[in-house]
Amino acid sequence: MGFVQKPILPSGYLESLKKSNKIPRRLNVSIHRRETLESSGNTCLTGNPIDDCWRCDPNWANNRQRLADCAIGFGKLAGGGKGGKIYVLGDPENKAVSNASYHLTNLLSEHPNMKVVVINEVDNFLFRPHLVLRAKYHARFPVLSLVRFRSVSKQWKSLIDSPEFINSYHICHTQPQHHLLVRYKLGPDQKYVWIADDDTFPQHKFSLTVPRSVNLLEQAEVLCSSHGLICFFGYRNELGFKKRSRAVIWNPSVRKCVDVIVPKVLYSPYGYTVVGFGVCPNTGDSKLVKVNNFRAQWSEDTDRYYNRWEVEVFTLSSRVWKRRDECLALLEYYKEDEIAVCGIWMMKDGVTRSFAKMFTVKVPGKTDRVSEFRKNGEGIRETEDGTKGSSRLEVYEPCSQHINDIGISGNSSSFAVTSYVETLLLFDRSDSVIRVAR
Helix, strand or coil: CEEEECCCCCCCHHHHHHHHCHHHHHHHHHHHHHHHHHHHCCCCCCCCHHHHHHHCCCCHHHHHHHHHHCCCCCCCCCCCCCCCEEEECCCCCCCCCCCHHHHHHHHHHHCCCCCCCCCCCHHHHHHCCCCCCCHHHHHHCCHHHHHHHHHHCHHHHHHHHCHHHHHHHHHHCCCCCEEEEEEEEECCEEEEEEEECCCCCCCCEEECCCCHHHHCCEEEEEEEEECCEEEEEEEEEECCEEEEEEEEEEECCCCEEEEEECCCCCCCCCEEEEEEEEECCCCCCEEEEEEEEEEEEEECCCCEEEEEEEEEEEECCCCEEEEECCCCEEEEEEEECCEEEEEEEECCCCCCCCCEEEEEEECCCCEEEEEEECCCCCEEEEEECCCCCEEEEEEEECCCCEEEEEEEEEECCCCEEEEEECCCCCCCCCCEEECCCC
């Protein structure tokens, strides 16, 4: 990759390259060689797409210098092209190149006015003093960097805003950054805290602002997160309606949300409703599942009471609720040698008979519940802190059985913790309210 800001090319140099067409041909050969290596599993190890191509060339060092003379260089410490101010990735010597996305983020922070465009055909990059990015490498970049890149050119904005790019990023971004969202009450105030789920945990945390539509929900609860989207559920008192239930699907990484009005939600004494949320891993389509349990009724045929269930599924892409004629994880609490413990079970591959116990957590003191799990498997639980009506969050390490305080305290039974990853889903949508006709 090469990055250029207002380059001044040597007089006549670019024209001579265009006429000879020598370097583009040589580059295409290198690209073909590298892709052949990729197909056989023997890839270059530099980590830089264009640098990989040149390092497959026996004469890559000389070609690299010629590129620098053309104001498109490679080395992190390189001086740049003749008369051109450039920022380049990697290093100027025969060493491994550093992580590209890291330097790309630094680039825009140091040069916010840099003109950048995307070029899909790599063999044209010699004749355009702009950013070169092959589509197959876009999943390397974090979401926040991609959001910033939209502002630097129309071509880039059009690419990143496209549904095809968003869905491709959703599928290909196999190592997204992980975060935790903590929701709790401190006195009468509702609090939201973001925590980085990485090696700094739990030091790196700060207050988070949620959408206005979430703050307007009464008795709001965090349903869950799925593929980077977080779903809240509650109700709002609206003119002409006593209660109108809503689900708010929110992407905290790009600050986009969609409100979905949930029809026919049951309240006591008529029964109760359970709502679930998830995202299809293949299509990135959001789904809501609503389960209505109607009040028990007497059956003269069986001479006993029975419960009637009704299941409906809402798909965001179609905006339609469909009735279905049917839980991947199970949490159980019991006593083991008169010590309160919590067993963690998991269902594998959607097979209902595949529930297996993962591990058992011995919980000294009173634990209301295990709220969430970190990406490394550590459990986050809410525990009474000894003050009446007050609890704190702790993290449990199953191997060492150590318990550490996260440093967040609030009202008892008010904590909700959900983990999420960065994603571009919903980025192509404007904030809206979906009023679905059943």
